[in-house]
Amino acid sequence: MKFQIEEAIEILSQTPVVVKSLLENLSDDWIKSESNAESWSAFDIVGHLIHGEETDWIPRAELILAQGENTTFEPFDRFAQFEKSKGKTLNELIENFAASRAKSLRKLREMNLTEEKLQLKGIHPELGEVTIEQLLATWTVHDLGHIKQLVTVLARKYAENVGAWKQYLSILQ
Amino acid sequence: MKFQIEEAIEILSQTPVVVKSLLENLSDDWIKSESNAESWSAFDIVGHLIHGEETDWIPRAELILAQGENTTFEPFDRFAQFEKSKGKTLNELIENFAASRAKSLRKLREMNLTEEKLQLKGIHPELGEVTIEQLLATWTVHDLGHIKQLVTVLARKYAENVGAWKQYLSILQ
Numbered sequence: 001m002k003f004q005i006e007e008a009i010e011i012l013s014q015t016p017v018v019v020k021s022l023l024e025n026l027s028d029d030w031i032k033s034e035s036n037a038e039s040w041s042a043f044d045i046v047g048h049l050i051h052g053e054e055t056d057w058i059p060r061a062e063l064i065l066a067q068g069e070n071t072t073f074e075p076f077d078r079f080a081q082f083e084k085s086k087g088k089t090l091n092e093l094i095e096n097f098a099a100s101r102a103k104s105l106r107k108l109r110e111m112n113l114t115e116e117k118l119q120l121k122g123i124h125p126e127l128g129e130v131t132i133e134q135l136l137a138t139w140t141v142h143d144l145g146h147i148k149q150l151v152t153v154l155a156r157k158y159a160e161n162v163g164a165w166k167q168y169l170s171i172l173q
Numbered sequence: 174m175k176f177q178i179e180e181a182i183e184i185l186s187q188t189p190v191v192v193k194s195l196l197e198n199l200s201d202d203w204i205k206s207e208s209n210a211e212s213w214s215a216f217d218i219v220g221h222l223i224h225g226e227e228t229d230w231i232p233r234a235e236l237i238l239a240q241g242e243n244t245t246f247e248p249f250d251r252f253a254q255f256e257k258s259k260g261k262t263l264n265e266l267i268e269n270f271a272a273s274r275a276k277s278l279r280k281l282r283e284m285n286l287t288e289e290k291l292q293l294k295g296i297h298p299e300l301g302e303v304t305i306e307q308l309l310a311t312w313t314v315h316d317l318g319h320i321k322q323l324v325t326v327l328a329r330k331y332a333e334n335v336g337a338w339k340q341y342l343s344i345l346q
Binding site: 001002003004006007010011013014017018021022025026027029030124127128130131133134137138140141142144145147148151152154155157158161162163164165167168169170171172 | 177179180183186187190191194195198202301303307310311313314315317325327328331336337341344
C-alpha cells in the first residue's frame with residue numbers, strides 16, 4: 001500500500017475514539033491489574049500513547065524538517081508513563097490522549113508535507129537513517145499495536161472462565 | 174476474575190461501537206484485500222461476527238436452557254460469511270452487526286440468568302460439556318479476538334512502509 005498522509009490520518013484520528021469506546025464504560029474488574037514493566041495495564045497503555053504524542057512522533061518530524069546539524073532523535077522513554085500518569089484516572093488519561101492527538105494532527109497538517117518532504121531523513125539512535133514517511137507509518141502501526149495490546153489485556157481476564165474453549169481462542173495463547 | 178453477566182455485557186455491547194470507530198471512515202486501500210480462508214479481510218471478520226449472533230451464542234444458550242434430550246450444539250460454520258455477505262458493503266455489515274448484537278443482548282437479559290442457570294450444561298460437538306457461563310465468557314473473548322484480528326489486518330498494510338522500525342512493532346511479526 002502506497003503511503004498517503006490522508007490515509008494515515010484516517011487511522012490516527014480514530015484511535016482515541018476506539019480507545020474510548022473500548023475502555024470508558026468498563027468496571028474496575030476489567031481495568032485494574034498488576035501493572036509492571038513486563039505487563040502493562042490499560043492505564044499504562046493510554047499513558048504511553050500520551051507520552052508518544054508529547055515526545056515522539058510530531059517532535060521527531062519537526063526535528064527532521066528543521067534539518068539542523070543534529071537530526072538524531074532523543075531516545076524515547078518507553079516507561080515514562082509509570083511516573084507521569086500518577087494520580088490520574090483512566091478516564092482523564094483517555095481525554096488527555098484525545099486532546100493531545102487532536103493537537104498533533106493539527107500540527108501534522110500544518111507541516112504541508114509534500115512527497116519530497118516525506119523523504120527527508122533523521123537519525124534514529126538505534127535504527128539509523130529513517131524518513132518522515134517511515135516515522136508517520138510507524139506512528140499509525142504503533143496505534144494499532146496498542147489497540148491489540150489493550151484487547152489482549154482485557155481478554156486474559158477471562159482466560160479461565162472460557163473453560164475448554166480456551167484452545168480455540170488464539171488471543172489467550 | 175469472577176464471571177458476572179453485567180461485566181461481560183460491558184464488552185459485548187461496545188464491540189459494534191469499537192468496530193464502527195475502527196472501520197467506518199477508512200478508504201478502500203485499508204479495507205480491500207485478497208480475502209480467503211486463511212487470511213480474512215475486515216469484510217470477512219464483520220460477516221463472521223454477524224453469523225455468530227445468528228447461529229452461535231444466543232441460540233446455543235437457548236438450547237442449553239431448554240435442556241431437552243439433545244443439548245448437543247450444531248457445529249458452527251466458521252466460513253459461512255463468505256457466502257452470506259456477498260453483495261453487501263462493509264458499512265451495511267457494520268450496521269447489521271450492531272443491530273444483531275443489540276437483539277442478542279435483549280434476549281440475553283430476558284433469560285434472567287441466575288448463578289444456577291449459568292452452570293447448566295450443553296454438549297459442544299468437539300469440546301464436550303460446557304456451561305452457559307463458559308459460553309458467555311467465550312463470546313466476550315471471541316469479540317476481543319476479532320478486534321485484535323482487525324487491527325492486525327490493518328497494520329500489515331503498512332508492513333513495508335515503516336522501514337527499519339518493523340523490528341520494534343510486534344503486531345507486524
